[in-house]
Amino acid sequence: MDFSEKQEALVKESWEVMKKDIPTLSLYLYTMILEIAPEVKGLFSFLKDTNEIPKNNAKLRAHAVIVFKMVCEAAIQLRGKGEVVISGSTLKLLGSVHLKKGITDPQFEVVKEALIRTVEKGMGERCNEEMKDAWSEAYNHLAAAIKTEMKKEE
Numbered sequence: 433m434d435f436s437e438k439q440e441a442l443v444k445e446s447w448e449v450m451k452k453d454i455p456t457l458s459l460y461l462y463t464m465i466l467e468i469a470p471e472v473k474g475l476f477s478f479l480k481d482t483n484e485i486p487k488n489n490a491k492l493r494a495h496a497v498i499v500f501k502m503v504c505e506a507a508i509q510l511r512g513k514g515e516v517v518i519s520g521s522t523l524k525l526l527g528s529v530h531l532k533k534g535i536t537d538p539q540f541e542v543v544k545e546a547l548i549r550t551v552e553k554g555m556g557e558r559c560n561e562e563m564k565d566a567w568s569e570a571y572n573h574l575a576a577a578i579k580t581e582m583k584k585e586e
């Protein structure tokens with residue numbers, strides 16, 4: 433099914449709301465990631481040596497925001513072009529960083545689930561299945577582009 437104008441709008445509008453509170457959003461995303469898969473803790477430089485998720489860590493915040501922003505951009509592209517196109521140098525960086533860290537397909541699913549739970553939390557009563565599906569679909573396309581690049585660099 434093609435990505436609809438409505439789906440693009442759902443993702444864009446919810447991101448506009450959620451980005452007003454980045455500290456809460458990023459902390460929640462990581463809380464969910466570790467709740468679903470505690471074993472990924474060691475992968476992140478800013479988590480591996482602590483027992484608590486740091487509340488004010490620039491790298492943690494950057495990864496959370498980049499994931500959200502890029503999924504949002506993916507939604508816009510899916511609607512406009514029908515596919516996700518990441519610029520060459522960004523795609524290379526994304527491919528090589530995640531390849532080096534050995535990120536697996538199940539771990540991409542973990543981050544998706546955590547992202548959806550964060551949308552639920554951030555949007556509260558305004559969240560519905562359609563909104564979650566739109567985020568989920570856009571994420572799938574973005575993750576697929578990163579995974580393809582990881583395979584190329586192997």
Ligand code: HEM
Pocket residue numbers: 472475476477478491495498499502525526529530533535539540541543574575578
């Ligand atoms: C690092 C984006 C998914 C784990 C990064 C970086 C970016 C990024 C831009 C930083 C590169 C740099 O400047 O050094 C994304 C996007 C994702 C995604 C857009 C969307 C699908 C994931 C997933 C995992 C993951 C599913 C698995 C748990 C990591 C780790 C690092 C990283 C461990 C290194 C962080 C550190 O220790 O500083 N990612 N990522 N990412 N990513 Fe992702």
